[in-house]
Amino acid sequence: MKLRKKIIIFISFVAILGIGATYLMLHLILLNRFEKLDEAELKRNLSKATAAYHQELENLRTGLLDVAVRDETYRFMETAAATGSADSGSTAAAFIRSSLEPATYPKNHFDMIALLDLDGQPLYGGSYDLTAGIVTPLTQEQLTLMKLVRSRLPVPQAPGESRSGFVNLDKGTMLITLTPILNSSKDKPFIGTAIAGRMLHQDGIAQIWEDTLSTMKMSRLTTPLLADSGGQRVWTSPVSEGQMCIHTVLDDLFGDPGMVLTLKEPRQFYNSGLKSLSTFRMFYFISIMLMLGASILFVNRFILRRMSSLVRNIRRIGSSKDLSIRIPSSGQDEFSEVEVEFNRMIDSLEQTQDELRQQSMLDPLTRLPNRSLFFDKLNEAIAAVKGSDRQIVLVFIDLDHFKTVNDTLGHDFGDAILKETAFRITQVVGKHDVVSRLGGDEFTILLYDVPDEGSIARQLSRIQEALSMPHRIKGHLLYNTASIGISIYPQNGEDADDLVKQADLAMFHVKETGRNNIFQYSEDLEAGIRRKKVLAQQLLSAAAGNEFELHYQPILSTGQLQVSKVEALLRWNNPGYGNISPAEFIPLAESSGSIVGIGSWVLRQVCSDMRDFRSRGLELTAAVNISALQLMQPGLLELLLELLDEYELPASSLELEITESVLVSGDGIFLSLQQLRAHGFRISLDDFGTGFSSLSYLRRFPVDVIKIDRSFISEMSREAQGDVLVKAIIELSHNLGLRVVSEGIEHREQFDMLRELGSDELQGYYISRPLQAQALYSFLEQGNYYTGR
Numbered sequence: 001m002k003l004r005k006k007i008i009i010f011i012s013f014v015a016i017l018g019i020g021a022t023y024l025m026l027h028l029i030l031l032n033r034f035e036k037l038d039e040a041e042l043k044r045n046l047s048k049a050t051a052a053y054h055q056e057l058e059n060l061r062t063g064l065l066d067v068a069v070r071d072e073t074y075r076f077m078e079t080a081a082a083t084g085s086a087d088s089g090s091t092a093a094a095f096i097r098s099s100l101e102p103a104t105y106p107k108n109h110f111d112m113i114a115l116l117d118l119d120g121q122p123l124y125g126g127s128y129d130l131t132a133g134i135v136t137p138l139t140q141e142q143l144t145l146m147k148l149v150r151s152r153l154p155v156p157q158a159p160g161e162s163r164s165g166f167v168n169l170d171k172g173t174m175l176i177t178l179t180p181i182l183n184s185s186k187d188k189p190f191i192g193t194a195i196a197g198r199m200l201h202q203d204g205i206a207q208i209w210e211d212t213l214s215t216m217k218m219s220r221l222t223t224p225l226l227a228d229s230g231g232q233r234v235w236t237s238p239v240s241e242g243q244m245c246i247h248t249v250l251d252d253l254f255g256d257p258g259m260v261l262t263l264k265e266p267r268q269f270y271n272s273g274l275k276s277l278s279t280f281r282m283f284y285f286i287s288i289m290l291m292l293g294a295s296i297l298f299v300n301r302f303i304l305r306r307m308s309s310l311v312r313n314i315r316r317i318g319s320s321k322d323l324s325i326r327i328p329s330s331g332q333d334e335f336s337e338v339e340v341e342f343n344r345m346i347d348s349l350e351q352t353q354d355e356l357r358q359q360s361m362l363d364p365l366t367r368l369p370n371r372s373l374f375f376d377k378l379n380e381a382i383a384a385v386k387g388s389d390r391q392i393v394l395v396f397i398d399l400d401h402f403k404t405v406n407d408t409l410g411h412d413f414g415d416a417i418l419k420e421t422a423f424r425i426t427q428v429v430g431k432h433d434v435v436s437r438l439g440g441d442e443f444t445i446l447l448y449d450v451p452d453e454g455s456i457a458r459q460l461s462r463i464q465e466a467l468s469m470p471h472r473i474k475g476h477l478l479y480n481t482a483s484i485g486i487s488i489y490p491q492n493g494e495d496a497d498d499l500v501k502q503a504d505l506a507m508f509h510v511k512e513t514g515r516n517n518i519f520q521y522s523e524d525l526e527a528g529i530r531r532k533k534v535l536a537q538q539l540l541s542a543a544a545g546n547e548f549e550l551h552y553q554p555i556l557s558t559g560q561l562q563v564s565k566v567e568a569l570l571r572w573n574n575p576g577y578g579n580i581s582p583a584e585f586i587p588l589a590e591s592s593g594s595i596v597g598i599g600s601w602v603l604r605q606v607c608s609d610m611r612d613f614r615s616r617g618l619e620l621t622a623a624v625n626i627s628a629l630q631l632m633q634p635g636l637l638e639l640l641l642e643l644l645d646e647y648e649l650p651a652s653s654l655e656l657e658i659t660e661s662v663l664v665s666g667d668g669i670f671l672s673l674q675q676l677r678a679h680g681f682r683i684s685l686d687d688f689g690t691g692f693s694s695l696s697y698l699r700r701f702p703v704d705v706i707k708i709d710r711s712f713i714s715e716m717s718r719e720a721q722g723d724v725l726v727k728a729i730i731e732l733s734h735n736l737g738l739r740v741v742s743e744g745i746e747h748r749e750q751f752d753m754l755r756e757l758g759s760d761e762l763q764g765y766y767i768s769r770p771l772q773a774q775a776l777y778s779f780l781e782q783g784n785y786y787t788g789r
Contacts, residue, residue, distance in 0.1 A: 007299050015292045022284060026277050034273035039236070042246045046234070046263050049209050049216050050248060053261065056208045057164035060196060061177040063108035065159065068194035072099055074183040077115060077191045080123040100126060102135050111174070112142060112197040115181065120150030123192065141169055142197075149178065149195065152254050156180045157190045165253030166200065168220055173200040176253055214265030221249060221260050242266055306335040310342075317346065324350070363437040365415055366422035374436035374444055378496040381434075381446060382489060392489040393456055395445035395463065396503035397425075400481045400515040402441040409476070416473045417480060424466040429459070444500070460484065460518050468516075481516035483507050492521045505529050531577070536588045538574060543601040547573055550605050551770035554779065555623070555741060555763045558755050563780060565621040565655065567763065568606045569770045570598070590627055599630045600639060606654070607647040609773050614649075616777070623655040623684055628662045631672045637679065651680030655705065659686050670701060677702040684741070689729065698736055706733045708759075710744020716753055727757050734758065 067073060076095040100113060105128035114125040125138035125146075138146075145167060156162055157180050164177040176197040180190035200218060209216035219225075229235050229249065237245040245264045252258035313327040326346065329339045361373040369377065381392050399421065406414040418441065425435045425443060434446040445463070450456050467482040485506025493499045502521040509525055510517045519525075542548055552566040572580045589595040606622045613620050630636055644651060656676060662669055677683055684705035685698075689712055698706075708729055716723050726742070733740045742754045745764030754762055771779055 007304070008296060011292055011295050011299075015288050019285060019288055023281070026280070030277065031270065031273060034270040035267070037269040038244060038267045041269065042236070042244050042263065042265060043234075045214055045265060046246050046248055046261075049261060049263050050250075052208045053218075053250070054164075057175060057177060060109070060175055060198060061162055061164050061179060063110065064113075064177050064179050064194055064196040065162075066108070067099060067104070067113065067196070068179045068181045069159065069184060069186070070099065071184050073115070073181055073194070074188065074191055077117065077123060077181055081117055081191070096124070100124065100135075102128065102133060105135065106130070108196070109198050110196045111199045112138065112195075114138060114142070114146060114195040116146065116150070116193040116195065118155070118192060120146065120155070120193070122146055141171075145169070145176075146195065149253070153178065155193055158182075159186075163253065165251070166259060167197075167253050168258055171199065173218065173220065173259060174198065175200055209263075213268065214263055217262040217264070218250075219260055219262065221257050225260050239267065242271065302333075306333075310335060310338065313339075314342070366419055366437050368422050368426075368443075369434060369436040371436070371438045374434065374438065374446070375496050375500075377434045377436075378446055378499065381448060382494070382496060385449070385489070390449050391491070392499075393445075393447040393450050393459075394487045394489070394499045394503045395447065395460065396485045396487075396500070396507045397443040397445070397463075397467070398483050398507050398511065399441040399467075400483055400511075402480070405478065405480075409478075413473055413476070413478070417471055417478065420471050420473075421467065421480075424469070425463065428462045428466045444503075456486075456488075460486070464518060483510035483515050484518040485510060485521065486518065487521045502526065532588060535574070535577070535580065535585060536592045536594075538576075539585060539589050539592065539594045539598070542572060542574070543598060545575075547575070548598070548601065548605075549573065549772070550602065550609065551772055552609075552622070552776050553763060553770040554768045554776070555761050556767050557761055558759055563620070565623060565761065566776070567623040567657075567770075568602065568625075570602055571770075590629060593629065595627045595629050596633055599627060603639065603643055603654075607643045607649055610649055610653050611647040612773070613776075614653075618777075618780070619653075621653055621655055621682075623657050625657045625686065628658075628669065631658070631662065631669050636672065637675050640676070640681065641679065652682070655682045655684050657684040657686045657707070660688065673702050677704070689725075698732075698738070703738060705739045705741055707741040707743055707763075710764075713742055713744045713750055713754070713764075714746075716750055718749065718753070723753055723757060726754070726759075730757050730759055 072095050076099075105111065105113070105126075110128060111130075112125075112127050114122045117123050122138065122143070125142070126135040127138055127142060128135055153163060154161075156178055159179065159182070162177065162179040164175075166173050166175050168174075174197045176195065179194050181192040181194050182188070182190050205216055205218055225247070228237070229247065234246065234248045237247070243264050244267055245262060247260050247262050249257045250259045250261055310327065317325045317327075326343045327339045329336050329343070361369060363370045378392075378394070385392060399417070402414065402417070405417060418437070421443065422435065422437060425445060429435060429445055429447070432448050434448075436444050436446075438444055447456070447459060450459065464482065464484065467480070471478045471480060485503045485508070487493060487499045487503040487506065489499055492502050505526055506519045506521040508529065510519045513519075549571045551569045551571055553569060554563040555565040555567060556562070557564055570582055570586075572582075572585050574580050586595070589598055602624060606624055610620065610622055626636075640651075640654070643649075644653075658673075673683055682704040683702055684707055685703045686707045687709045688706045689709050706729070708726060712726050712729070716726055730740050739760040740758075741761040741763060742759040743763040745751050745754065745762055745766045747766060750764070751762060751766050768779055
């Protein structure tokens with residue numbers, strides 16, 4: 001993802017996060033605060049409404065006091081009490097006309113007035129009809145109310161004992177107040193009780209609560225309202241249609257809950273805050289968008305544009321691969337510092353490139369030209385002499401056994417030998433010749449304009465002599481030789497690759513034929529090497545292609561002149577090259593590692609043939625050659641035991657032949673031979689006498705049979721001392737408890753001499769050539785070499 005897109009996404013994310021956080025803060029904090037303010041205001045207004053209700057009761061009581069605390073009213077009550085009637089006498093009529101006339105009711109907002117004596121009997125009572133404007137007697141419900149008041153409330157005897165409240169009548173709720181009747185000077189005892197009431201209509205409620213923003217409602221306490229209260233005297237209802245409601249329970253005149261005062265008003269603070277927040281959100285969103293745009297413009301102008309310019313300049317340098325280009329620096333910000341540091345890095349890279357260009361042409365250890373520079377020089381030399389009669393000699397040198405120096409003495413000694421070798425070569429070649437190190441212990445020499453073969457030979461002789469001189473390194477005197485191959489332009493090739501390849505082939509031939517020599521490339525050499533490579537590759541699939549075949553050469557016991565043992569010899573019939581000699585393909589199989597698979601095939605085939613022989617009455621032992629690689633591979637013993645079990649053969653049916661070189665391979669071979677011998681396999685030492693230090697190993701290694709090499713047999717004669725070596729080997733072997741097999745017998749004279757010397761078994765062409773399995777039966781029958789079981 002581009003940085004531009006990342007920055008835009010980040011800024012947008014921050015803006016959205018800011019808007020979201022602000023929105024949540026406004027709604028969760030401010031609007032909640034506005035709701036709290038509205039609730040507090042509603043509760044304050046409820047307190048005011050309740051106070052207004054009580055004030056209305058107070059006003060009603062004050063109006064009644066104007067009537068009750070008068071001398072005229074007191075005299076009316078005295079007269080009425082004395083005469084027993086409120087209607088008798090001119091005093092009563094005058095009092096009623098002056099104090100209780102119809103205009104007195106609406107003036108004091110009375111709907112009812114009653115004057116009770118000390119026994120609670122009404123001496124006067126009137127109910128005002130607002131529509132007709134007349135005063136009528138008290139209704140039966142009002143008279144019942146008087147009795148209820150007399151029965152449930154104490155009689156007030158002083159103005160401070162006045163009582164006000166409401167009562168619920170059939171026609172509605174009435175505000176009512178009670179006060180004692182006293183004279184104006186209040187020096188006489190109270191003479192009765194004055195009661196005044198007013199029906200609580202909607203107009204009356206409007207007079208109590210005159211607030212225009214809220215409305216007050218007073219209604220009787222019902223069961224649903226009581227359930228909504230939850231047992232509380234003050235409670236609120238959920239907001240509906242933008243209106244808040246709060247309720248409180250009012251006690252009636254007798255102290256019982258009887259009416260609910262409900263105050264409803266709009267959410268002033270909340271609505272005002274919501275409107276303000278809407279306006280704020282709009283301006284805030286616009287501000288955020290403007291800041292977002294300004295941020296993007298700033299980033300694009302001062303960051304991304306500078307970055308794009310820097311990237312374009314870097315790409316221009318990268319695409320041109322010209323380290324001389326520099327980025328122009330502009331400004332004093334961090335990008336300018338990056339440009340300066342980048343130019344400084346380019347300076348360092350340019351300097352390093354020059355150093356690497358020089359070092360890439362030289363070998364770091366010897367400071368000789370390396371492979372790349374050598375090929376350049378070789379191509380230049382070829383181009384210079386092309387079309388002329390001049391020739392170029394390419395010398396390919398590989399140090400012999402150099403790996404042994406590294407493995408035994410360490411790489412410090414190896415590096416010292418390489419540097420000394422490079423110095424010696426440069427001292428014996430001409431000043432125009434080129435010496436190089438291709439890698440490892442391989443060196444090449446390009447000899448310019450060598451006139452004839454004699455000059456080549458003399459020059460190579462000086463090189464070989466210089467390389468053969470001993471090296472004195474850290475107190476050690478080390479001798480080293482070299483295998484040298486040469487190719488000549490234009491006889492052996494016309495381009496650099498061919499010349500190097502052919503000189504390498506010539507050197508490889510020297511390695512295979514004993515090292516420490518010089519050889520020139522030829523077409524026959526390349527054909528031979530190519531043949532070896534092809535055969536080594538085809539060996540991998542020869543067993544699967546049924547190209548191998550086993551021949552068996554009889555081994556004759558000296559005493560009874562019978563065949564009890566044969567040697568299994570491998571033959572290879574290659575589809576392309578025909579019959580390949582074991583002397584050619586066995587070394588190839590060992591060097592390529594395919595000898596392990598081939599050896600397994602041979603063991604299986606031998607076991608199969610041995611079973612067939614035994615099924616026909618021939619209890620033979622087969623001597624099978626085992627290579628050092630097979631002995632070093634894990635699982636050889638398990639394979640042999642598995643084959644014996646599969647083909648139902650005893651361990652004595654196999655004799656495992658090893659060469660002297662195996663004995664010096666290490667303790668691993670020793671342990672492997674011990675395990676094989678412990679399981680009943682006999683061990684035969686083949687080609688005895690051709691190796692070195694073999695006598696010192698005979699007492700240590702588990703060997704059962706000694707096979708005297710054919711080279712000793714071929715040199716035997718009837719002359720004096722002509723058989724001394726063979727005789728000594730036979731006697732030594734018998735003294736060590738070993739059986740002796742003499743191989744390579746080709747004449748009757750050799751056959752007779754070996755029988756006389758005591759050789760236990762005899763093998764050779766004089767007895768029989770190697771035979772196929774089927775031909776072996778005919779041989780045994782015709783020669784009567786085996787009498788059967």
